[in-house]
Amino acid sequence: MRRARTSAGPELERLVELLGKLPGLGPRSARRAALHLLKKRDALMRPLGEATLAAADKVKTCSVCGNLDVTDPCGICTDTVRDGAVLCVVAEIGDLWALERSGAFAGRYHVLGGLLNALDGIRPDDLRIGALVSRVQAGGVTEVVLALSATVEGQTTAHYIADLLADLDVTVTRLAQGVPVGGELDHLDDGTLLTALRSRRAM
Amino acid sequence: MRSWTGPAIALSARRHGENDAVLEVLTPDRGRLAGLVYGGAGSRKRALLEPGSRLDAAWTARAEDALGWFERIEASGPGAAALLDDPAALTAVQYVAAVLRDVLPERQAHPALFAATGVLLDALAAGPEWPAVLVRWEVGLLAETGFGLGLSECALTGTTRDLAYVSPRTGRAASAAAGAPYADRLLRLPPFLADPAAPLASGDIADGFALTAHFLAAHLMAPLRRDLPEARDRLIIQLGRAQRM
Numbered sequence: 001m002r003r004a005r006t007s008a009g010p011e012l013e014r015l016v017e018l019l020g021k022l023p024g025l026g027p028r029s030a031r032r033a034a035l036h037l038l039k040k041r042d043a044l045m046r047p048l049g050e051a052t053l054a055a056a057d058k059v060k061t062c063s064v065c066g067n068l069d070v071t072d073p074c075g076i077c078t079d080t081v082r083d084g085a086v087l088c089v090v091a092e093i094g095d096l097w098a099l100e101r102s103g104a105f106a107g108r109y110h111v112l113g114g115l116l117n118a119l120d121g122i123r124p125d126d127l128r129i130g131a132l133v134s135r136v137q138a139g140g141v142t143e144v145v146l147a148l149s150a151t152v153e154g155q156t157t158a159h160y161i162a163d164l165l166a167d168l169d170v171t172v173t174r175l176a177q178g179v180p181v182g183g184e185l186d187h188l189d190d191g192t193l194l195t196a197l198r199s200r201r202a203m
Numbered sequence: 204m205r206s207w208t209g210p211a212i213a214l215s216a217r218r219h220g221e222n223d224a225v226l227e228v229l230t231p232d233r234g235r236l237a238g239l240v241y242g243g244a245g246s247r248k249r250a251l252l253e254p255g256s257r258l259d260a261a262w263t264a265r266a267e268d269a270l271g272w273f274e275r276i277e278a279s280g281p282g283a284a285a286l287l288d289d290p291a292a293l294t295a296v297q298y299v300a301a302v303l304r305d306v307l308p309e310r311q312a313h314p315a316l317f318a319a320t321g322v323l324l325d326a327l328a329a330g331p332e333w334p335a336v337l338v339r340w341e342v343g344l345l346a347e348t349g350f351g352l353g354l355s356e357c358a359l360t361g362t363t364r365d366l367a368y369v370s371p372r373t374g375r376a377a378s379a380a381a382g383a384p385y386a387d388r389l390l391r392l393p394p395f396l397a398d399p400a401a402p403l404a405s406g407d408i409a410d411g412f413a414l415t416a417h418f419l420a421a422h423l424m425a426p427l428r429r430d431l432p433e434a435r436d437r438l439i440i441q442l443g444r445a446q447r448m
Contacts, residue, residue: 152283
């Protein structure tokens with residue numbers, strides 16, 4: 001009986017293996033992506049390879065806020081139009097990008113690199129909390145906005161940071177919690193309704 | 204097919220792929236139970252999967268030892284949302300979920316521990332009196348896992364009155380008089396652990412946490428070659444700062 005050939009060579013296997021490590025891709029979808037790339041070698045595969053190499057070589061982590069950029073400090077930290085007195089604390093760079101997309105915030109950021117998590121053993125020392133306190137102690141910051149998720153981990157981290165900043169001359173605020181834009185009360189979970197009612201304000 | 208339906212308490216959830224999550228819950232009759240939640244990474248279900256959420260759940264697996272999946276999960280209370288404004292309560296939920304995940308084997312029934320955890324969650328949501336409930340819950344956790352403390356009578360004299368110490372070696376109580384000569388080598392027993400009706404005095408909660416920390420570390424965590432979750436230390440600092448010890 002003839003043995004079925006399952007591989008098109010080690011190069012392709014390696015490509016599939018690496019693509020399969022990307023978030024959201026498993027072995028099957030990685031194989032589909034690899035085949036798609038091979039079909040579009042000049043239009044997609046080579047530019048993707050060049051872009052990946054360029055990003056790997058040039059993108060750095062900002063030593064001030066933890067954002068990613070080709071310069072250190074990053075474009076946001078060096079932007080003189082931005083309000084350096086207001087610092088927005090986010091868990092991950094993805095959260096910073098989300099706030100930037102909204103265009104609603106014109107201050108500066110501080111990326112923690114995660115949230116306190118007892119289950120995964122993530123302690124305060126594993127996050128960029130010390131760097132945040134140093135930034136505030138250095139002066140010039142009047143408000144710290146804790147833009148952390150409304151989860152047990154997010155709010156545990158928020159309270160921990162608020163405690164650390166309590167003795168410093170800075171106002172600590174957090175994002176509102178409650179009814180999302182477009183949300184219908186009938187479809188909201190009990191927890192969201194509870195926090196929305198607690199956070200109600202005068203009209 | 205194996206299936207189970209009943210009340211559950213969410214312990215942890217991990218994202219699985221783009222849309223789903225693997226949820227671990229505490230159940231009365233199946234102990235710590237894990238399963239896939241389809242759509243668990245989406246905004247509609249994510250709030251249900253927060254540690255400490257009280258759930259009604261239906262779980263199914265193709266075989267007894269398979270991961271399985273939750274066919275249905277519904278909230279049966281406000282869950283973690285009720286605690287978001289109490290920093291120490293949030294830390295307590297993280298600690299409780301972490302220690303249960305560390306020490307409980309999967310799929311071993313612990314109805315009393317489930318009931319005690321429900322009482323603790325109710326206490327966390329109810330107000331500031333919960334630290335004493337948490338210390339009692341830790342004593343219950345030790346008992347449920349086979350390391351019950353003997354806090355009802357003095358191991359030396361048999362008296363049930365004036366119990367003031369606990370031997371760190373045997374876990375048995377000693378009265379104030381019998382324990383006095385060895386006081387520097389004994390753990391202090393706060394009155395509320397020997398007598399639920401005893402009023403709380405300043406320092407009792409701290410003594411209770413010191414007592415349970417010794418036995419939790421020695422009997423539950425050391426065999427696993429782990430320390431107690433760091434959240435417990437953070438919790439004690441928070442309670443101390445808020446003068447709730």
